Amino acid sequence: MILADTSAWVEYDRATGSMADQRITELIATDGPLMFTEPVLMEVLAGARSDARGQDLRRMLLRFGLAHFDAVTDFDAATRIYRRCRQAGVTPGGVVDCMIAAVAYRRALALLAWDADMYRVAQVVGIELDGASLHA
Numbered sequence: 001m002i003l004a005d006t007s008a009w010v011e012y013d014r015a016t017g018s019m020a021d022q023r024i025t026e027l028i029a030t031d032g033p034l035m036f037t038e039p040v041l042m043e044v045l046a047g048a049r050s051d052a053r054g055q056d057l058r059r060m061l062l063r064f065g066l067a068h069f070d071a072v073t074d075f076d077a078a079t080r081i082y083r084r085c086r087q088a089g090v091t092p093g094g095v096v097d098c099m100i101a102a103v104a105y106r107r108a109l110a111l112l113a114w115d116a117d118m119y120r121v122a123q124v125v126g127i128e129l130d131g132a133s134l135h136a
Helices: 006-013 019-029 038-046 051-062 071-087 095-107 116-125
Strands: 002-004 034-036 110-112
Touching: 002 019, 002 095, 006 019, 006 038, 006 051, 019 034, 019 110, 034 038, 038 051, 038 095, 071 095, 071 116, 095 110, 095 116
Parallel strands: 002 034, 002 110
Antiparallel strands: none
16 A cells, blocks of 8 residues: 655646656556545645645545544654654654654555655655655
């Protein structure tokens, strides 16, 4: 299963032609093993260009599996991930990235991300990256 990070969904929404955009497009077309988590849904919908586009994106994401964010487990894991990254000399793009990484790690999901910060977080934590992810 593949957990698509917000950055991959943004690539898809903007139709950038990047490897992440192409991978999401392929997974949508084939009803592939694609998942999202609540922090991704929140970020994608917050960045929608309009209410109508937000509704379209919501419908699109809800076609796929939801890797539920477990507040007790994943908030704690996100703080540990953030500290572990800092100790390794990596500053995560934000705590929401750490929340998404916590879900990917807990569920042993491959992460599809088009974000150098998320790449570095995944490297520190040991999260598998989908081959279409940006590699810093």
